[in-house]
Amino acid sequence: MDYYHKxxxxxEDVGDKKAIASSLSNIGSIYGDQGDNTEALxYYHKxxxxxxxxxxxxxxxxxxxxxxxxxRRQGDIPKALDYNYKSLKIVEEIGDKQGxxxxxxxxxxxxxxxxxFQKGLEYYHKxxxxKEEIGDKEGEALLLNNIANLTLxxxxxxxxxxxxxxxxxxxxxxxxxENILNSANLLKIIFQKQNKYKEAFxxxxxxxxxxxxxxxxxxxxxxxxxxxxxxxxxxxxxxxNEQDKKDLLAKQNYSKEKRTKLLYNWFCISNCIxxxxxxxxxxxxxxxxxxxxxxxxxxxxxxKF
Numbered sequence: 001m002d003y004y005h006k007x008x009x010x011x012e013d014v015g016d017k018k019a020i021a022s023s024l025s026n027i028g029s030i031y032g033d034q035g036d037n038t039e040a041l042x043y044y045h046k047x048x049x050x051x052x053x054x055x056x057x058x059x060x061x062x063x064x065x066x067x068x069x070x071x072r073r074q075g076d077i078p079k080a081l082d083y084n085y086k087s088l089k090i091v092e093e094i095g096d097k098q099g100x101x102x103x104x105x106x107x108x109x110x111x112x113x114x115x116x117f118q119k120g121l122e123y124y125h126k127x128x129x130x131k132e133e134i135g136d137k138e139g140e141a142l143l144l145n146n147i148a149n150l151t152l153x154x155x156x157x158x159x160x161x162x163x164x165x166x167x168x169x170x171x172x173x174x175x176x177x178e179n180i181l182n183s184a185n186l187l188k189i190i191f192q193k194q195n196k197y198k199e200a201f202x203x204x205x206x207x208x209x210x211x212x213x214x215x216x217x218x219x220x221x222x223x224x225x226x227x228x229x230x231x232x233x234x235x236x237x238x239x240x241n242e243q244d245k246k247d248l249l250a251k252q253n254y255s256k257e258k259r260t261k262l263l264y265n266w267f268c269i270s271n272c273i274x275x276x277x278x279x280x281x282x283x284x285x286x287x288x289x290x291x292x293x294x295x296x297x298x299x300x301x302x303x304k305f
Contacts, residue, residue, distance in 0.1 A: 001030050021050040021059055025066065032070060041070045061090040061099050065106060072110060081110055101130040101139060105146075112150055121150050141170040141179045148186055152193075161190045181210035 004026045011019035028043030048063035050056075068083035084107045091099030108123030124147045131139040144167030152160035164186045171179035184207040191200035 017054050021047045037070050057094050061087045097134050101127045177210040177213040
């Protein structure tokens, strides 16, 4: 968050609107991850507004999808679908296949959540086709699992097994524990429904193994995060102490400078007053002298006559 805000400030200073929109979107994403949907929505809308100003269609599509995801979390399904469809329209206009697949997947997910499984499947299959075309293996694994899960929901167990097995193959190719875990969990449920307990137990063991692997990764990440947090807080305290010292010194210097300036001003004023009084005194003495001098001259002239 700190670095995104720094990036935002620099982008604003140089007037790079695309970078401003990107930073706003990233900040919104962090708020979204923290569950602060209101703040996330605010930043996503700010980002979208700038992208519309500079006609950044790719950015607009991303922001529209982000906004849709927040509305979906808030349970405002009509708004979520509206923004997803707006995003889909833009990515179709610019021919962004990855963006099209993402929007289709998001729309399918909403229909799935609403219980409209057939429509959900329709959009999932469209998204899967594009993912396969562009070679997005991770997206492919996710969609195969989604399709298998939905197919299972409508009672097509054998068909669900086909998609889930394919999803496991792709997940193993990728080697990502989370993808393998999801596929193993789904296949475990499918095998249980088919009374294939040996296969179900194997998938259960694989699921546990992958969960442990993820847990270890999370533990390492948490440890690193804690260490980084400690370093950040220590550095922040040091910077604050340093700044406090600078502020105190600046305040002392300012007070000293202020006193010096005040004394100097009083000296100047006093000097001016003194000079004025002295000048006035001299002028008065001069007038007295001239007056006496005239009287003396008058008397001398008088004595002459």
